[in-house]
Amino acid sequence: MTALAELTTTEVESSPPTLAIVPTGSTEQHGPALPLGTDTIVASHFAALGASHEGVVHTPPVPVGVSPHHRHFAGSLWVGEETFKDYVEEVVRSLAAHGIERVILVNGHGGNVNALARVGRRLRGDSVAYAVNWNWWKAVEAELDARFETAGGHACHGETSMLLAIDPELVDEDRLDAAETGAPPGWGKQVHGAEVGFDTIDFTPTGAVGEPTAANAAIGQELHDLAAEALDDLIEWMLNRSTEELYRHAEPLHPSE
Numbered sequence: 001m002t003a004l005a006e007l008t009t010t011e012v013e014s015s016p017p018t019l020a021i022v023p024t025g026s027t028e029q030h031g032p033a034l035p036l037g038t039d040t041i042v043a044s045h046f047a048a049l050g051a052s053h054e055g056v057v058h059t060p061p062v063p064v065g066v067s068p069h070h071r072h073f074a075g076s077l078w079v080g081e082e083t084f085k086d087y088v089e090e091v092v093r094s095l096a097a098h099g100i101e102r103v104i105l106v107n108g109h110g111g112n113v114n115a116l117a118r119v120g121r122r123l124r125g126d127s128v129a130y131a132v133n134w135n136w137w138k139a140v141e142a143e144l145d146a147r148f149e150t151a152g153g154h155a156c157h158g159e160t161s162m163l164l165a166i167d168p169e170l171v172d173e174d175r176l177d178a179a180e181t182g183a184p185p186g187w188g189k190q191v192h193g194a195e196v197g198f199d200t201i202d203f204t205p206t207g208a209v210g211e212p213t214a215a216n217a218a219i220g221q222e223l224h225d226l227a228a229e230a231l232d233d234l235i236e237w238m239l240n241r242s243t244e245e246l247y248r249h250a251e252p253l254h255p256s257e
């Protein structure tokens, strides 16, 4: 588990990493049972696991994400999408300036996904870095669907199970009932085909969705191990390709994209 922040500049110069993992999370409400830092904690955990590969390091996490839609809940912090995109892009550009052009943005927060996709597209278009976004819930989407009745999507059965596997002391199990009371089965709110869930408060009074009381440590461990395996495979996939191969067809349609 090589943390870039624990290496010296001399060490990085003499043995430059081939791939860096940048964890991105949030500091936002996760209902009454999970801590505000859930997304950052989960992303940092997977980033550290991935950095056990030879030649792979993880950077410190980006702890505040695109979370203005959680602003009605106490303790939530946020930055806008442009600020977040620029910040992450510049972090990756600084890695690339030291020759680290393969980057995995291990992300814990759904609200960051659009910005991270833009970062990846832009940097590949410029042939500066090949930075892909990896989300644990996407990596185990089929397993989540198979094991739970409702979709969930935030502070739900899936996320609670994952945190129970990573650090059970952070889950206040006595409050899972309160989290579920009045929570909708999934994320957002649609009316006649229109998305009207602009803010989280528009569709959940507790901040959670899905069935937090269905969370289970054993399922969480299973999901955790499957996600870790997928991340391992992604790391190998990227390490086994030359940058020429990764940048193929990279020229942007328009230089500003």
Ligand SMILES: [Zn+2]
Pocket: 030, 038, 039, 108, 109, 154, 155, 159
């Ligand atoms: Zn979360």
